[in-house]
Amino acid sequence: YGSYHVRFPANFVVLGQGKTLGVPNLVWGAAVVVIVGHFVLTRLEYGRYILAIGGNPEAARIAGIKVRRYIIIAFVVQAALVALAAFLLMGRMNSAHPTLGQGLELHIIAGVILGGSSLFGGVGRIWGMAIAMYLIAVLENGLVLAGASFFWQQILLGLLLIISVAIQVYRTRGNRTGL
Template structure:
């Protein structure tokens, strides 16, 4: 689908295949790739995290205040990165712990965190934006490495490390197992609650990392950023083949899903399609991905039981 979409826009959209536009696409999909990578962990254990957009905003506000606190620049940048990751990690831990401890659906818990984190982001500076970051911090957002935007390299590293964790570690394999049959994993002697909470912690931490990337690109921390980001990230995960029911998926697929959405948005923009129509197309793609996931699950179940397709 991604290859077909690229070929279509190369033939129809002006300047689509230029080096500058390719770099623009890589930069534009960075945030969604990082958020979707974290969400993949949560969805693999049959969860969901609707709060990543708001957690991104809260992490960005905290990091922005740290950077502009007057500390020496290198120390301020380091502390800001750690602060953003810590805020995201704490929010993810709360999501996972509440969901597991009291058996509350993750949808409800993270919906509540969506409002809590957004309110906290607004409360932090009384809805005022934070700006005036050091040049050395802002330069990273426009830097290139090996011909690619540096922020895109960060996203690729997240995908590579995450894919390694999921496929080459016991932790990753247990996440798949929990998504497929949590009771079997529990009976095998593993405390599934720890792994599920860890998956939400990763999702929150990736929202914190995305906040830092956002600040390097936009140079301003605003409490209203990140609205709707969770929906685009979920779309990337599902389009990439991760099952909403848990237990199946990969970060490579998530990355390709983010690329597809980025290419689609960029191509429609070059064709002159308006914002409202682009939102409609994106929404249709999400619905289509869920329908495809349903039939994929149904076909998989038939193959596993030996029934005809």
């Protein structure tokens, strides 16, 4: 009781569940986002500004970058990408529920950190994040196939994240002290 079921059109469901050339449409969508993101971050002024703002917003402001404007644009782009991910997830699950993506936060944070992005900002490669997300998916799939409980999957992901952050902090301190 209290539930409302809607049948999604077949064209919508195919986005999340279908395949093109034997490859899931979700993989194609992710590949397009990664390629466009790489192009934006490496070839466009906007990408360089975003990395500069992430590294040191005050220095970026002094350099003449309109920090507030670029932060707002970054949040709008992020919202659009979240909406795209939500539509693809709804198509994959053939369902719409406000808590559908709940619990994926740790996966995202782990993928970004394991992919080489700095917790301190200004450093990151989209290819590293994409590879890290792929490896996390393979690891989780392997754990599921091995019969590991969700609890142990989360513990392993948390340990990977802690190790990655520790390595990053060690490297950052080493760079600051000349080691």
